[in-house]
Amino acid sequence: MRASDLLKSRPEGLYCPPGDFFIDPVRPVERALITHGHSDHARSGHSSVLATQETLDIMGLRYGEDFAGTTQAATLGETVDINGVAVTFHPAGHVLGSAQICVEHKGMRIVASGDYKRQKDATCLPFEPIRCDVFITEATFGLPVFRHPPDHEEIARVLKSAAQFPERSHLIGAYALGKAQRVMRLLRDAGYDRPIYIHGALAKLSEYYQSQGIELGRLEPGTVESGAKADFAGAIVVGPPSAFADRWARRFPDPISCFASGWMRIRQRAKQGGVELPLIISDHADWDELIVTIKETGAAEIWVTHGREEALVRWCELEGIAARPLHLVGYEDEGD
Ligand SMILES: [Zn+2]
16 A cells, blocks of 8 residues: 555645545644644544543643544554554654654555654653654754753742842743643642743643642742732743733733743744743754654654645655655644
């Protein structure tokens, strides 16, 4: 069987003709397999959804319980038969519940990894390399300039700044699913034991993470109405990046703006966004992680999606690995 007969791009997303299902479709479809809960991958309105229990729960929290006609929970490592196609979910290390989807039929095995990273993250299971014929990789940070430093070193910079400026507040911009909880957990692992103040948009997901046994310590609402401005002197506040432009952010005392993202490697980008303390913390693989992962899968062919495809395709070719960009539309990862 040819790989392109097992999975192919369609306007709705990545489609498997023999199995008659889509992976992370961007439009409503009959049967959707979903890698993780970020909104560009997990959309509402499908007739049926197969995903890990955590991803189903996250979709329920974001879209309401009726986000799909029917749902089925995929157990990691357990194969499900869909119209004769063997489908297995494996951890992707991206956010809680994130999975790679392995699709196998007539001797051809393709792994669609969704979004992934290799850095250790206490808030989700680590990525598991799966041997396959074709590996579909993201390339959000697919340029050699992107090398993420150890995350605990980045968090140490916040704590150092907080100690240096005890009268100011530190506002950390972090995406609501995954990044925010990872930042909180990193603060805890670094020994920070004061309450962490959070924007309302993070409350439900953070509570959900805690219900799944991921300790985030004491979280308090980051609303200035509930206390005087001075109460937030020295506080660490976490909110979604979108909240930083509005009035909410201006209520804190002399805030130092921090932003946790892989894009913070690009100094210009931090500057333009008015970020004083850029934190290079990403939930996507950096260049080295992409390379290592491609090698570990042993795949003879690589399909590259959403990101800087050209450099990675070129690298594969130089290594003697067949590679091509897979042009899928509609993926603007919310969790970079
Ligand atoms: Zn994602």
